[in-house]
Amino acid sequence: MSTDTFTTIVQTAFDAVAKGVNGQASGPMHLQRVAALNAFTKQGIPTTRHEEWKYTNVMPFIGLPFSSERHEGTTDPLTIDDISQSSSGLHEALEGGWTVAIINGRYEQNLSSVPQHVPGLTIEALTDELVATDSAVRTALGSLAPIDLHPFVAVNAALTHQGVVIRLDANITLERTIHIAIVNDVRQQDTLATPRILVLAGARSSVDIVESHHTIGSFTALDISVAECVLRPECAVRYTKIVDAVPNSTLKNISSIAASVEHGSRFTSFAVSLGASFVRNDLLVRLIEPASETYLYGASVLGGSEYADNHTVVDHAVHHCHSEELYKGLYDGSSIGVFNGKIFVRPQAQKTTAYQSNHTILLSDKAQVNAKPQLEIWADDVKCSHGATSGQLNEEAIFYLRSRGIDADKARALMTYAFVAEVLEHMDHDALRLHCEQRIATKLGAEPFAP
Amino acid sequence: MTPILQITDLTAGIEEREILKGITLTVNPGEVHAIMGPNGSGKSTLASVLAGRADYTVTGGTVSFMGKDLLDMAPEERAREGMFLAFQYPVEIPGVSTANFLKTSVNELRKHRGQEPLAPAAFLSLMRERMKLVEMDQSFLSRSLNDGFSGGEKKRNEIFQMAMLEPVLAVLDETDSGLDIDALRIVAGGVNALRSSSTATIVITHYQRLLDYIVPDVVHVLWNGRIVRSGGKELALELEKRGYDWIKAESAVEA
Structure with a gap:
């Protein structure tokens, strides 16, 4: 209907x-x-x-x-x-x-x-x-x-x-x-x-x-x-x-x-x-x-019942091209994140370098992530890699921050912030980066801490 | 005179296993205590319990820090009251710069003492001054905390943080492990420069080597969760010469 x-x-x-x-x-x-x-x-x-x-x-x-x-x-x-x-x-x-x-x-x-x-x-x-x-x-x-x-x-x-x-x-x-x-x-x-x-x-x-x-x-x-x-x-x-x-x-x-x-x-x-x-x-x-390149970055910070889905395709159609991909997600509440990253390396695309990574932190038991890297490589002289992780915050790092006088909530906010901020470090546009850092920090209740 | 640290009959463990089986220790202002012992004797557990690591459960005894109940405080409160643990394995935190982290940390401690946050310029010059103590390069400040640091750099960074936070009691948990002789000298130099008549240091170490540089007032031997022997700095030398077996044998007889 x-x-x-x-x-x-x-x-x-x-x-x-x-x-x-x-x-x-x-x-x-x-x-x-x-x-x-x-x-x-x-x-x-x-x-x-x-x-x-x-x-x-x-x-x-x-x-x-x-x-x-x-x-x-x-x-x-x-x-x-x-x-x-x-x-x-x-x-x-x-x-x-x-x-x-x-x-x-x-x-x-x-x-x-x-x-x-x-x-x-x-x-x-x-x-x-x-x-x-x-x-x-x-x-x-x-x-x-x-x-x-x-x-x-x-x-x-x-x-x-x-x-x-x-x-x-x-x-x-x-x-x-x-x-x-x-x-x-x-x-x-x-x-x-x-x-x-x-x-x-x-x-x-x-x-x-x-x-x-x-x-x-x-x-x-x-x-x-x-x-x-x-x-x-x-x-x-x-x-x-x-x-x-x-x-x-x-x-x-x-x-x-x-x-x-x-x-x-x-x-x-x-x-x-x-x-x-x-x-x-x-x-x-x-x-x-040849000699073309692409850099793909993603940062999703979700809470409540929000949903964000990133489907990416990098198509290496010719030789000597380069691609890098880094997506990070931080999911709280009952939010859902999806990452589907395809890389195609066509038979003629020799000397391709293609790297993909996708990392997720789930901040609540109800949050979900679905990650699927998909590399299809038909050329033989290439360097390609992908990595995906999903986990919780590093408790040892939180303890480390607390042992320096930073309270638990702030330490958590700082860690979650830092996790995503790593993606923004690749942003050359200063005003835009600062804005995004500030917005993410606000959403997480943290202060911007990036190097 | 109130001791800086008074540990009485402390027992603690992890999950069901008891590791500390009755520790009693008094640390007075101006003193450096060394805690030595073979692997598995409980040295790092003691450091963790003092810093408030959640994995460990205290099952008995008391710890008084500057007259206050230490065990009642959250890790951050302990730090604010002047406790500092130099980690055996400092944690790498990508995305958090050393400078910004320290600014937050220093200002949390200042807030606790009722002081205003340090002005950026004052903070920067303090950092520069204290970095020299451990011969750290300024480029470390803009790098992510411990991220990609070598073992020696991480340990120097611990002592640099200690210099910034000016603790009443510093607990160095195997700070010498993995250090070459130059790094050891730098780290010890930093610790010595921070010694004063109103603060104290506990050096936890497996080897006597560090104690050539940081000369202790008292040396304790920890074995099987208890302090089985205390003495002057000559005890450390004796341990270096004879190993730990004679201590184990003696304490087995006494038990």
């Missing part, structure tokens, strides 16, 4: 988008939508019998009466202040950066703070017209996040409307951070939003992008987001995804981030999950030219 409801909602939303495309009904973007809707219909809503969705149970919320329509005029329009307040301090922490506001899935230029003319940077709405006229956008859109393998990517692609394209020209190093604030306005009703982001990073460019997800209001937000990043040769993209919603947020975020990395380029990803009732991250990085 509930799945029928959702399917109907998607169809209705699709019809509404289709009605608005006017002269572009046979344009390339709308053809993608049609194909995506078919792909979704074919796959249906995944159940926990599906291997990739074994622990990710969307059934408890998928049957809600989500609406993707915006009822203008019934609530006060959102302001920059509203966005800032919903961001748990991130917006202030990134002061000096530029905000790209996406409200209920749509890029809102008037709430964004990117100046009109920044040399080498273009930020614009992803429209049917743009896809029709711009071959770079047309080639990239939908090329990295596969609609056939992920039903919610298909939902996003079927409903994509007013997404955002961030384009960095060759040789441009952007000093300012681009903060994509994805805000779900749920003051009036349960909403479905499908934010779509396309990042085109030119050769030898460098940029920090932070994608954050928030809610305003108390209805349920289903936020199905897709970001695709194309990294041309010798560029560096640092892409951080943060879900740190305000307390009691009803945010359900199903996110896909996919990147293709060309010669000599580096894609660095952080997935920070601190507060939301449900987060599913799919991260897919394809190393498609």
